[in-house]
Amino acid sequence: MNDPQAPTELNADGIPAGGRRAYFLAVLVLVGSLAIVALYARIAGEREDELAQARFVVETGKVVSQLRQKLLVYELTSRGGVSLFATVDRPTSRQWRNYVEVLDLQDRFPGMMGLGYAPYLTPGGLERLQLDIRDAGGGLYTVRPPGVRKHYGPILYLEPATHDNRSAIGYDMFSESIRAHAMAAARDTGRPRMTAGVHLVQDADRPNALGVLIYSPVYRSGANPADMNKRREAFVGWVYTLFRMRVFVARALGELPEDLALRIVDVTGSTGQLLYPTADDEAEFEPGPDALRHSVTEEFYGRKWRVDFASVPVAQGPGWRLAGLQATLAIGLIASLLLFGIALSLARTQSRAQRLALRMSESVRRGEERFRNALLYSAIGQALLDGQGVIRDANPALSDILRQPPEDLVGTAFAGYFVDGEEGLADEHGLQVATPGVYQTTRQLLRSDGEMRLVRITFTPVPGETGREVDGLVQVEDVTERLRAEARIKALNRTLEARVALRTRELSQANDELQSFSYSVSHDLSAPLRSIDGFTRLLSERYGGQLDDAGRDYLKRVRLATTRMSELIEALLKMARLSRGELDRQSLDLSQMASGVIAELREENPERDVEVVIQPGLRATGDAELVRNLLRNLLGNAWKFTRHTPGARVEFAASEGGAEDGMRGFVILDNGAGFESEYADKLFRPFQRLHNQLDFEGHGIGLASVKRIVERHGGTISATGAPGEGATFRFSLPA
Structure with a gap:
């Protein structure tokens, strides 16, 4: 008797015995459902074809109706011209123009090229018409093509008077067979008649354009006799309208x-x-x-x-045919695939379950082996605990930490190895919650050799029913040396922080003393210099006549040196003030400030002709007084060093690269004397000059002040240049 729980044997394809029938039924379900969907799609497609054709016929009827309505408008326009002849025997050209202008053809009927009149003439009537036009001052009225014919139908009036329409005046439309056929039909029937497609006189340069004309007959005094012979006797001409077919269709249908x-x-x-x-x-x-x-x-x-x-x-x-069936077909196909999937799933469930049953025992065995190897070869001490905190298994790493063989650890209480005064394990095992499901703590451990160690304990519960042999996994890591190293590092950090604070105080005190000394020395030097300047001035005024030229020159040099030293002292005082005081930060319009600086420079040097370009909308944040000092120095330098340059030019703009970290970049450049780029670092040092004092005056303090202002605002400044090619200063300020 076979065991009903025994797994079914698999064939060579991995399918359980007897499973092929289930797969065959699944295929039949798929084929049948697809056949039903295909049949429905065919019937529905034919129905959609009929509906689409019906809708298409309705749409075409609308288009034809639009064409007829547009032609009716053109006919009514020409009939209005016929009515004019019922009140006036033959209107003048001005009367005809006024009538057409009232119609406003170009705006109301943009597809219509014009509205015209052609009289029906015999050779004698044509001669009288030409004489009447000449006597009225209209000049020579020429009919083309030339030649003697029984009847003429020349274009007499055609409005609006565009260049193309004026070129058609005098053309005998009755001489051309297609036009003559429609004109004669309108004359004899008394109704408007239309030509076939013709090449319009106005389209001489458009060989492929086709036009159409509608002729409305005009009878004397507006009469339209029923008898054809009387109708011909009363006939005087045609009012006609013309249009190009392409334009007509475009205007009629849009x-x-x-x-x-x-x-x-x-x-x-x-x-x-x-x-x-x-x-x-x-x-x-x-x-x-x-x-x-x-x-x-x-x-x-x-x-x-x-x-x-x-x-x-x-x-x-034929994609359009399925426009209304796509959703239905999609649902049908999806349903067919779902049915097939269900049948196939049922067929495969049994074989899959049997295959899983065969693999589970092997998978469980391999899982236990992997867990055992991970526990055995882990470098961190690990142990399995039951619900009472008793060790059920331990790895060699834990044995090494506790200095006991693994077999001696099994059956002992895990909490019994700690000597830090805690009773048992909090939260069932004496551990604090670190993250959901994980508990950590640091404890003191007494090893079997009597040495005290600090260990980091991590406990992870093993989910499952209560009362199991294993309730959790605990990891033990010896952190004694690491904690001792951390303590030493913290002590060193505290010592280092104290030393840094001491050095900072000493540096601040030294900086304050240096600033006070610089200010005091500069201030105390001013009094002797004033005495020297005063006494040399008195000496020059009272005893200058008793000195020779060399003596007076010496006095002059002493006074100049005294003045320069006084200016240097004042510059030093300004630099000292730049380092003191709080910054009054506010939003600044640098373009406006630069324009003010340039205006001051032009007032000081009205003889200079310098092209200055200032980009509008340059803004930054900073102390208004210091930033104005910065612009005054940089723009003043550019102004000064372009003194000997023909076509001097100074530009202030935003830097292309900009700046990062909340800063905004700017550039000031000129085409002046320039400098050697290798000496650019000397520019921002006090009293460092790269040009002769006689060529360009200065104290050597301005750019040092500029650097101090920029750095106080947290920015940077740099300079590039070349002799004779100008200089470029790039700096940044808070945005």
Whole structure:
């Protein structure tokens, strides 16, 4: 008797015996459901084809109706001109112009090229018309093409009077067969008649353009006799309107739907004439096998037009047919796949369960082996505890920490190895919560050899039912040496902090004393210098006549030296003041401040002609007085060192690279004397000068002050240049 719990044997393909039938049924389910979906898709597709064709026919009817309405508007416009002839025997050209201007053709009927009048004349009538025009001051009225004909229909009036329309005046439309056919039909029927596609006189430079004309007959005194002979006797001419087919269709239909293309063919005669699109675009109208097609034949003023429609884009296949079925087909396919998936899942569940049953025992064995190896070879002491805190297993690393063999540890209380005064283990094992599910603490451990050690304990509960043999995993790490090293480092840090504080106080005191000394020395030197300057001035005034030229020159040099030293002392005092006091930080408009500095420089040197470019909108944050001092020094230097440069130029702008960490970069450049770049570091030192005092005066303090101002604001400054090519100063200030 077979054991019902024994796993089913697997064949060579890994499928349980008897499982092939389940897989075969799953395939049948998939095939049947797909067949049902395909049948439904075919029926629904045919229905969608019929609905799409019906909608397409409705859309084409709307398009044809739009064409008819536009032509009706053109007819009514020409009939208005006919009404004018009912009140005036033959209007003058000005009367005709005024009438057309009232109609406002270009704005109201932008597709219409014009509204004109052509009289119906015999050769004698043409001669009288020419004489009347000449006597009225209209000049010579020439009819073309020349020649003697039985009747004429020349263009007499055509408004609006554009250049193209003026070129058509005098053209005998009755001499051309297509126009003459429509003109004669309008004359004999008393109704408006339209021509086939013709090449308009105005389109001499457009060989592929086709135009159409609508003629409305004009009878004497507005009469329209029923008898044809009397009608011809009363006939005097035609009022006509003309338009290009491309423009007409565009204005009549506006924007065609993206899925619609049309073609207009005049089928009045035995051979059709393509009116729209023109011959060079005919290749665009090539409906594909899956495109919708429909043709409408309509009569317009004696002409039959066939309007062919096709759906576009016509080369994209039958995708449009499924537009309304995509959701349904998608649901059907998904349902089929779901049914197949369910059947396949049921077929595979049994074989998978049996395979899992065969693997579980092996997996459990391997898991236990991996856990045992991890516990055995771990460098951190580890032990398995039961619910009472008794060690059930321990690894060699824990044995080494406790200095006891692993077998002696099993069965002992884990808390019994600690001597730091805590009773038992808090929270069931004497450990504090570190993170959810993990508990940590540091304890004192007494080893079997009597040595006291500090250990870091990490306890992780093992989830499961209560009363199990193993309740948690504890890790023990000897941190005695690490904690001692940390204590030594903390002691050294405290000592170092005390030394740094002491050195900081000493440095601040020395800096204060140095500033006081510099200020006192500079201030105390001012009194002797004033005495020297005063006595030398008195000596020059009272005894200058008793001295020779050399003596007076000596006195002059002494006074100049005294003045320069006084200025240097004042510069030193200014530098000392820059290092003292709190910064009054505020938002500054650097462009406006720079403009003020340049204005002052121009007032001081009105003879200078310097091109100054200041970028607008430059802003920064800082102390207004110090930043103005900075700009005064930098722009003043640029102004000074361009003194001997033809076409001097100074520019102040934002630096292209900008600055980081809340700083904003700026640049001041000139095309002046420049300097050697290798000496750029000397520029910002007090009393360091790179140019002769006789060529460019100065104290050598300005750029040192600039550097101090920039650094007090937390920025940086640098300089580049070349002799004779100018200098560039880049600095940054808080944004």
